[in-house]
Amino acid sequence: MDGKNIKYRIGKSNVAQIVTTIFAFACVIPLLFILGFILKAGITKINWHFLVSIPKPVGESGGGIVNALVGSILIILCASVIAIPIGILAGIYLSENGKSRLAYWCRLCVDILQGVPSIVIGIIAYFWLVKPLGGFSALSGSVALAIMMLPIVIRSTEETLKLLPSSLQEAAFALGMPFHRVMFKVVVPVGISGILSGVMLAIARITGETAPLLFTAFGNPYLSYNITKPMQSLPHLIFDYATSPYDDWKNLAWGASVILLLWVLLLNIFTKLITRKWKVQL
Amino acid sequence: MDTSAKNGVITRSDLPLRVINSTPETISRAQKKVRRSFRQIRTETVFRRTLTIMGLIMIILVLGILLTLIIQSLPSIKSLGLKYLWGKVWDPVQDIYGAWPFLLGTLLSSFLALIISIPFSLAVAIFLGEYYPKGWMPDFLKNAVELIAAVPSVIYGFWGLAVLVPIVRNLENHIGVEPVGVGIFSSSLILAIMIIPYAASLGRSMIQMVPSPLKEAAYGLGATRWEVIRSVVLPYTKSGLFAGILLSLGRALGETMAVTMVIGNTSLIPKNIFAPGNTMASVIANEFTEADKPVYLSALIELGLVLFLVTVVINLIGKKIIDRFTNE
Numbered sequence: 001m002d003g004k005n006i007k008y009r010i011g012k013s014n015v016a017q018i019v020t021t022i023f024a025f026a027c028v029i030p031l032l033f034i035l036g037f038i039l040k041a042g043i044t045k046i047n048w049h050f051l052v053s054i055p056k057p058v059g060e061s062g063g064g065i066v067n068a069l070v071g072s073i074l075i076i077l078c079a080s081v082i083a084i085p086i087g088i089l090a091g092i093y094l095s096e097n098g099k100s101r102l103a104y105w106c107r108l109c110v111d112i113l114q115g116v117p118s119i120v121i122g123i124i125a126y127f128w129l130v131k132p133l134g135g136f137s138a139l140s141g142s143v144a145l146a147i148m149m150l151p152i153v154i155r156s157t158e159e160t161l162k163l164l165p166s167s168l169q170e171a172a173f174a175l176g177m178p179f180h181r182v183m184f185k186v187v188v189p190v191g192i193s194g195i196l197s198g199v200m201l202a203i204a205r206i207t208g209e210t211a212p213l214l215f216t217a218f219g220n221p222y223l224s225y226n227i228t229k230p231m232q233s234l235p236h237l238i239f240d241y242a243t244s245p246y247d248d249w250k251n252l253a254w255g256a257s258v259i260l261l262l263w264v265l266l267l268n269i270f271t272k273l274i275t276r277k278w279k280v281q282l
Numbered sequence: 283m284d285t286s287a288k289n290g291v292i293t294r295s296d297l298p299l300r301v302i303n304s305t306p307e308t309i310s311r312a313q314k315k316v317r318r319s320f321r322q323i324r325t326e327t328v329f330r331r332t333l334t335i336m337g338l339i340m341i342i343l344v345l346g347i348l349l350t351l352i353i354q355s356l357p358s359i360k361s362l363g364l365k366y367l368w369g370k371v372w373d374p375v376q377d378i379y380g381a382w383p384f385l386l387g388t389l390l391s392s393f394l395a396l397i398i399s400i401p402f403s404l405a406v407a408i409f410l411g412e413y414y415p416k417g418w419m420p421d422f423l424k425n426a427v428e429l430i431a432a433v434p435s436v437i438y439g440f441w442g443l444a445v446l447v448p449i450v451r452n453l454e455n456h457i458g459v460e461p462v463g464v465g466i467f468s469s470s471l472i473l474a475i476m477i478i479p480y481a482a483s484l485g486r487s488m489i490q491m492v493p494s495p496l497k498e499a500a501y502g503l504g505a506t507r508w509e510v511i512r513s514v515v516l517p518y519t520k521s522g523l524f525a526g527i528l529l530s531l532g533r534a535l536g537e538t539m540a541v542t543m544v545i546g547n548t549s550l551i552p553k554n555i556f557a558p559g560n561t562m563a564s565v566i567a568n569e570f571t572e573a574d575k576p577v578y579l580s581a582l583i584e585l586g587l588v589l590f591l592v593t594v595v596i597n598l599i600g601k602k603i604i605d606r607f608t609n610e
Contacts, residue, residue, distance in 0.1 A: 013508035017413060023405030027482075028426045030475045034433065034441045041444075090340055093333035106337040108598075109344040115529075115597030116347065116590060117536025119563045123570070123586045124347050127354060147343065154340070178322040180329035208434020211538040211563070215570050235436045235539075242440040243543060257437050268432045272425075 042258030045251050054223050061248050065256045067223040068237040075233055078142035083149035084199055091157025114151035121147050122212035138231035141217030149202040156198020160191040197271045204267035210235040234260045355584035357576055372549040379581040383551045387559035391466045392534040395473035403478045407485025431479035439543030442472045454556055464546035465558040473534045480533055481526035488522030489515055522607045528600035532593045538563040562589045
């Protein structure tokens with residue numbers, strides 16, 4: 001630094017700032033390209049017929065994605081039913097027994113679970129459910145997705161409940177309320193916005209997951225409501241049809257991509273609104 | 283009153299007035315109250331136990347995942363041994379299994395993606411953490427970067443297949459390598475975009491944690507803004523930034539769908555970074571349902587086991603560094 005002109009140093013600082021800004025905003029460019037391209041390619045494929053009919057076989061144009069829509073909704077619903085109660089209860093456990101040895105290991109396992117590649121979870125669901133039950137099923141896909149939801153729900157529940165003032169709980173205990181009622185009538189209702197945004201984030205994340213569904217829900221070209229049978233889902237349909245050589249199928253995949261993108265974006269925006277309204281810190 | 287109670291005989295005068303004056307209805311009401319309290323206490327115990335069980339379930343889940351992977355990959359560990367990991371040929375038809383092409387493919391694509399993404403994620407972290415922490419422009423950038431993480435990977439893959447692969451093919455024509463388009467380079471580009479948010483958001487919060495007295499002292503000594511960043515902020519947050527990069531790497535290693543769609547899926551050892559290849563995750567996704575022989579299937583699961591262990595170790599190191607950083 002010594003010996004160098006102050007003007008040179010300020011100039012260098014300004015250049016560094018400009019370069020940083022350019023690099024930072026350069027990240028947004030591919031995102032805008034991707035969103036723009038998907039919307040442009042897919043939005044024209046969407047109409048009423050697209051939403052209510054099943055895909056046509058190769059060679060026939062038209063067809064829709066209703067089987068994937070219904071399948072995605074059912075699979076996510078089942079996954080939520082499994083993951084949300086377990087996740088919230090485990091989150092309460094961690095926030096209430098933060099210092100115990102079991103809680104330490106539990107937290108470690110949640111951390112590990114958060115980093116497990118989704119394809120490995122698919123393998124696990126295959127051996128835990130698909131093989132014993134004797135066939136691919138939407139239910140096994142739901143379990144795989146539920147395992148992926150758990151860490152997010154647990155973490156958000158724990159972090160939210162930890163931030164609540166302990167006087168709240170103490171007041172309820174002083175009134176003679178039993179532990180479970182303090183939790184369900186006082187603590188959880190106060191922290192519901194944080195828990196809810198965690199749940200929404202988790203749903204947004206699993207909506208786009210394909211890898212765990214490859215060997216569990218497996219996919220199905222027909223409309224099916226039976227969760228013990230193979231079922232199609234939106235990301236799976238996109239993967240199958242995007243890698244197929246037929247233009248009709250690719251068109252279906254573009255349309256499905258727009259729907260999936262809008263779904264995920266809406267969930268994210270909704271979560272943002274919740275966190276902003278109740279000023280939750282995640 | 284004391285004497286009669288000691289003798290074990292309870293006379294009428296020992297009972298509280300409330301009980302003496304009680305009618306049968308009030309007695310049954312009191313009994314109900316007692317019963318309700320007991321029920322509440324029982325529920326409370328059950329509830330506490332349920333919570334503990336939920337905590338246990340998480341541990342059992344992770345141990346179960348590990349055990350399942352180990353048990354299912356035992357046939358391949360037994361018959362192929364350690365040389366499986368650096369076997370150079372993967373030919374299931376002739377029962378030759380070597381994981382080296384996939385290990386190499388995974389390492390190449392992930393590290394290339396990491397190198398491409400580091401300048402960008404670092405720039406976002408410095409920009410949001412130091413230059414402009416507040417305002418509409420940084421808010422926009424922050425939301426956009428979060429959006430990058432929210433877009434499903436299958437959509438990145440589809441876009442890569444439709445847009446990026448032709449561009450890369452053109453580029454390959456220009457520089458004179460075999461123009462395939464799909465390959466490790468394409469998947470690294472996609473991965474680089476996808477992993478920016480992880481390092482960026484962590485780096486931002488780390489940079490915001492730098493104590494302002496440190497920075498003010500440097501300013502007071504006459505340092506320019508860039509000098510403060512280079513010689514105070516970055517050295518202070520070094521370990522935190524490293525943790526962010528580790529977490530990004532963990533993501534890149536395990537990413538499946540986008541990579542599967544653009545990497546080309548051949549089991550040959552990639553000759554250069556433009557050649558098609560396969561990663562551990564993509565070969566599992568492609569061949570798992572086709573694996574007809576027990577050893578074939580279990581060789582794939584062993585890949586899953588390796589992937590699991592590597593990502594777990596990387597994530598745990600990253601988390602440890604972050605914990606140490608935030609506690610300091």
